[in-house]
Amino acid sequence: MLTLQLGVVLLLIRSYRIEQDFGLLQLLPVVFAGFVVHTWAPPRARLPLFLGVSLAAFVVILSPLQAMALVGLGLGLIAICHLPVSFGTRVGLLLLAGAGLAAIRAELVLLPWKTIPTLVLPVLGALFMFRLIVYMYDLRHEKQPATVWQRLSYFFLLPNVCFLLFPVVDYKTFRRSYYDSDATAIYRKGIHWMFRGVVHLLMYRLVYHHLVIPPHAVGDLADVVRYTTSFWLLYMRISGQFHMAIGMLCLFGFNLPETNHLYYLTSSFTDLWRRTNIYWKDFMQKVFYYPMYTRLKGLGTMVAVLLATAAIFLVTWLLHSYQWFWLRGDFPLRTIDAAFWGFIGFGVVVSVWLEMRRGKSRRLGRPAFSLARATSRSFKTLAMFATMSILWSFWSSSSVREWLDVFSRAAAGPPRQLVLLVLATLALAALGVGAQYAESAGWPKWMPRLSLARARVPAAVAALGLLVVAQPGVQGRLWGPVGAVAASFGHIGPNEADEERETLGYYEDLLDTQQEARPGYDRPEDWVTLEETDAVLKTNDLPGVELLPDYVGSFKRKTLRTNRWGLRDREYDREKPAGTYRVAVLGGSHAMGSGVENEEIFENLIEAELNRLRALAPFDSVEFLNFSMAGFSVLQSMHVLDTKAVEFQPDMVLCVIHVNEDIMVRRALRAAVGQGRDLGYQWLEDIVALSGARSGMSTTKLEQRIEPYLLEVMEGAMRAIAETSRRRGIVPVALYVPLTREDIERSATRRESILRMAGRAGLIPLSVHEAYVGHPPSALMVAEWDAHPSALAHRLIADQAVSVILGARSSLGFADMETVSIPDNADKEPNR
């Protein structure tokens, strides 16, 4: 029966692809097989067997060689702990070994095996960075020596290989809890906690996809509440992972305690500290707090307690950076982290001071209900939730200014929002009082203290329900909102805010020098933005930058060469040669060819192919002049057309756009307005004046002001391009190109909307969104840290663009030209 229950939970994890990026799905067969064999094994064989399962997990998730390196390094560290020398010497040797490993992790010492610092050491860090401290602490006071299997099992815990942010398991508790009660009850608890972990992680997805909004989208009080609470609710991911990890260990007899306990219902800072990440609290208390207190107690109990309490938050801050170092390779000491832990520490110190002075009544059993106490606790809980939401949003902000800007929007919005907020607070407080009454009365039986045995039936029903909902085709048959929620459970991609952030970082940061490098991209040092090269000249007009003429240099390890007109292209005369059909290409980094050679850019390939086909006969030749530049959107393209491209007498303007064109327009306008540059267009000046955006404002505030007018600006720029073109007899075309990581089914609505806008504005919309079909993103990207199109991707765009351009020849005015043999799909109407 237990095996069946575990099977259902693992199936749920698989169906919803829970934490698949961490390798959890690969771990499932190991856990399942390990559990089945383990339960049948004789008790003496169980610890070695658990160790074997853990090692198998390391091999599955890493590779046999990496697993060997991991185990070898780990055994070395454990051996140091047991050297026949004094305790102090062993600690010194461990520090030395740690420093050596840190030098490798920071890549100060380079090893021939490149995966050691980036793949093996993060896992080694997760296994040893805190556990060694606890181990050495307990080793000093160990009454009964542990067996070698106990010691090894403590370090090589199988969930660690997936969950690097693993809770700090206490060594004594780990040993004491091993099969300390009925085995079946422990296994059942493990399955139940794993299921609880699944629920937390699905709830996290719901919040992530439906509640989180980017800072610039915060418009009023309701948005501020949504913005702040969503950050604190995202903590469910951590608690979900912890439940999953500890649940897994329970399956092998380690009856470990809960890691997080109803942390959204804490009523004070001390309560929060005791119920959120309980293992961390225990670790800090044992290794830092009590030793510090005993050293300071000569100053008096109150002073010693307050100093020790304050000190553990300082240590917590530093240890978070220490943890970050082992997992990510650098040691950030951010002011915002210090401020966050400082706030929490201050809150806990004040709570402790009050508790020390006034005392706190405790009860051995369930307390009797008191309306006054229940009401007070309800409001305190709500206040604590609000405080943590605010603090967590502060911690998650990119800057204090951005965070303050978000809060400045709270005054906006109709007064009824404030009334609603007050009413919701009162309703929640009343609900809290009711729940406390129910708890004290023991009614209803299953609600307040949901015992494992009692929870079995509802949990089983919920698990099976979730399993059914995960099946293909079921979600579409569900009632609208329920279907949407069910769909969010299965959605593993980035949410709108993150997708947007990803796209922003994905483009060179040409226009805003204050933008920080994004985390998660391990770019080589020479992989700089275009702005960081000497190929760029700053200007005070709408684009703000242009390429230097006759430049030859390196950009993203490729040669960047410009012609005498400052175009990344071969030389062309300003005067169009007789018998030549000329196309002016406008756009951003895709069209400029970030990360590829000049000759590999799709516009050059299209030019060559059309000339090879003599596709535009009776014209003798076709010329594609590339006016694009990394970071440009239709807004800058409009300016480039008016000030530069028209002088080259193009017959066609090919404006290259993509799914996140609106984001690029927002950035462009934000930078131009923020830097007080000359916008150069009256209609644009008027919109900006109407929005209230002006130079000197923070990035977030500028974006908030611009946001309501964004689409108007974008369509205005497209219209201006179309009108300029038509006035001069130029054919205006918008060519949609896909992003290398774009899911074209998911982006269909956005793509169609952008193409419709282009059509409304007077551009002829063409699309090559299917160019990458059948090719994995890894082959389409210039590097794993840079998603710009590779040479292959440019070739694919060019191939499809030739087909699409020739297929649309009637719309483009080539219909009266000679018919040529053209590639597949070319006879289609414009691919919109």
Next chain:
Amino acid sequence: MSDRERIVGEVKGYLLEEFLPEEDPGSLTDDTSLVSSGVLDSIALVKLVAHLEETYGVELEAHEMSADYLDTPAMIAETVEQRKEPGGGGG
């Protein structure tokens, strides 16, 4: 009455007065779990240790401030007794 019983009685009196004023004295037995059940948190534990050190003239080490040594009134008394013995250590 043995020394141990006397200490247990005094400790229970202190616990009831300081931390469990609303509790029925009968519900606190020699073996009532206090630390591992969460009744005594870190602040209460520090207060208890300060009281023991002051009352019995003993000194407890940091690692003894745990459920292993101070979980029940009986364990508290045992720890105090061991500490009172000449050369008594907590392990």
